[in-house]
Amino acid sequence: MLVWERPEPPDRPTPGALSRDRIVRAAILLADADGLDAVSLRKVAAALEVGPMRLYGYIATKDELLDLMSDAVYAEIQPAGEGWRAALTSLAETTRDAAHRHEWFADLLGGRPRLGPHALAQGEAVVSRMSGIHVDDVMPMVGAVNAYVAGAVRQEITERRAERTSGLDKRQWQAAFGPYLQRLFASGRFPAMSAVVHDAAHLDADRSFRLGLDLLLDGIAARLAR
Template sequence: MTVWDRPEPPTRPAPLDRERIVAAAVALADEGGLEAVSLRKVAARLDVGPMRLYGYISTKEELFDLMVDEVHAEIVPDEPPGDWREALRDRAHRTRQAALRHEWLADLLGGRPTLGPNALAASEAMLATFDGFADIDAVMRAVETVGAYVTGAIRHEVANLRAERATGLTMREWQRAHGPHLSKMLATGRYPALSRLVHDGSEVDAGTTFATNLEWVLDAVAAKLVPSSS
């Protein structure tokens, strides 16, 4: 029985429910990452004994599932998307924004499917736009391809944000600090392709990079999808 199917225990004098537990866990994770979340710490945040939580949640993995589904409420579209491309684009940008608000989400993306009501609603809204495609396997490949890009891009961006906090250096400051070493290595002539990239490539912000690369992925997916009427 999943955590969503299991009924909550009867109300006791100190009010408690899964909604309050999850809200406390999300707040802890927002403050200190997933390592800051444990049933003991959540119980302390709620000013209840740790054993009270076991009537609602059996393991920390269940708690993580509930936390991910809670954040999926921010990913469900406000209105039904117009087509599959809009749906995948909207989901990608909403997932990125959710991960920037809750960086710990990046550590839980890409695993087994989330079966909570918010995650199912987000998936239903997206998949409903593929009604015109008979090849369900092609639809699955399309969704998985875009999902893999989004997960990788978000994890890369969040890793850079964490590195900035850990080192106290922005990416630009880090590049300046390591510039002399890189210039010396490129001057050897052993890395002509890398040298061209460093000297001639354009530098853009993370949001622009995410959006541009996403469109490239969507273009590739569009080339493989064949509507039923074709």
């Protein structure tokens, strides 16, 4: 029986009342602070000041805990608007916002089953706003947006982590690696890349994300119009 359907054991009032919700909230606090490496049943039990064996009545494995944590974040992703484009835009933006609040969520995007009640409710909210779209096209459209968001968000989070690890902000990174790139471009071996780096607009993360999303949605719109 999946964790979503398995009943919780009767609670014991001492030494500390437990529930799956309380366990998941404690795990999310650990992950928000120090990433998924900080999450284990033992560490969550310590944070709750209970013995690790008490958790096994509620959650059998770390994979179950990750599924519950992911589903809790899906509760924060609330698509809005009417029509397929507004719904998919809202889905993309609210998913990205959730991943920025919980960086570890980016590591799980696309890698965990979306079978929990919050994930299913989110899916229902998106699909119900796509009236007029042929049923065969609905899930490929949603899947394309989810794939774009997962890739874009992972890149953003990876760059954010690299900046923290290196201690270099964007200006310092450019000062450190700029001369190397200038020498390579001056060699004439990479004319296309040189033109893009020198002449293209340098967008911030927000504008880059929205532009990529608009390109994807424009392509979907063109296909629907055919």
